[in-house]
Every structure is written in structure tokens, then in C-alpha cells.
Amino acid sequence: MPDPESSILETPDGSRTAYNARFGEAYGSRHGAAAQARHVFVEGTGTHQHPAPRVLEVGFGIGVNCRATLAQTAQRGAPLDYLAYEFDPAPAEVLQSVAAGQEGADHPAWQALTARWPQPPLEVNAGGARVQVMIADVLDADLPEGWATALYLDGFSPTRNPEVWTPEFATRLFRTLAPGGVLATYSAAGHVRRALQAAGLVVERRPGAPGKRECLRAVRPT
Helix, strand or coil: CCCHHHHEEECCCCCEEEEECCCCEECCCCCCHHHHHHHHHHHCCCCCCCCCCEEEEECCCCCHHHHHHHHHHHHHCCCEEEEEECCCCCCHHHHHHHHCCCCCCCCHHHHHHHHHCCCCCEEEEECCEEEEEECCCCCCCCCCCCCEEEEEECCCCCCCCHHHHCHHHHHHHHHHEEEEEEEEECCCCHHHHHHHHHCCCEEEEEECCCCCCEEEEEECCC
């Protein structure tokens, strides 16, 4: 069995990501994994200002976005409800190695989640946060409707993981958002933008995280 430590990648902002051999790319930005999590997802969806965010994540990966959200909401004392889908969970050792000494790693919900990872049920309620990770293919899952104040669309790239970037799936994601809810993704590909627009979302380009010129923010109209 390969050493899981061999997949850990240091990024320029001092955070870490990991390489996924199945998809042939890293889980997060090699230019700054934590910076991408904060800029694209936490701030891009307005979760950093929401009084009680309900976050739906497509592609939990190694939990960098989850930890960034836990850290930010805990800092300001906001309750958090976090629901993520992951069909191919990384080994616990990888999650722990990537998180060690990083933001959110000491949050009670993260500690409780990784202590039982990846054995279901992966649902914890600690430190003002409820975190649930569904080990399931999101394409087949019964997604909540009208629930999410924020949606993190963080699958592997459209060329590697095209199924979560289609117009059909974008329509399902639209329905998961509460009115005024915001979807954010690191991708700024034209076909992704058009799929989100066709689903009924109001899409805008934003400056990207380090290493990316642009990313997308999409709002469900109220």
C-alpha cells in the first residue's frame, strides 16, 4: 500500500492539499489551498457574513473548505449547518496530514469528524456546528430543496469530472439553494457559466484565487 504521506502537497500560502491519483489532479489549488477556500467559497458565497449559514458542498475532498468555514464561523460565533457529499473518501491519514496545524483543525466538529472518518454515519454536532458528510454519489443523492444559503461546487475539473458540471446537474443545484442563496465555484469555464445561467442563476465573474484569473459566483433570485 502506498504511503498516504506521499500525496501531500505544500502550497505557497503555507497550507496543504493532496494529489488524487484517480483523477490525476490535486484536490485544491496548488497556488494556495487555504486561500482558494476562503476567497472562492467562504467569501464568494457571503458565508463569512451570514448570521447562520447552511452550506452544501459538492466534493468534500480533504475538507479544506469545511475547515475554513468552521474556523470563520467559530471566530464570529455564528452557528453553522454543513452538508457535504463525497463518493470517494480520502484516507483519514491524508485528511489529518493536510489539516495538521492549519485553520479549523482544532475545531471540535472537525476533530469529531476525523476521529470516525470514513465510517458512517459521518454526522457530528460540536462547537456550534453541525457537519454531515454523505459518502455517496451526489448525482444519485436526494438533495435538500430550497435549503442552502451557500453552495460550494468544488468537484474535480470539468475535463476530469464532467458529470458535476452539466446543465442537468446545474438545474438540480439551483433547486437546493434557498432564494438569495449563492453558488460559488473555482471554475470560470464558459460552458460552466452557461449551464448555471440556463438553470436560472444570476452569474457573475469574480477575480480568482491565486493562480486563477477568474472564478464564478451565481445567485438564486429571490
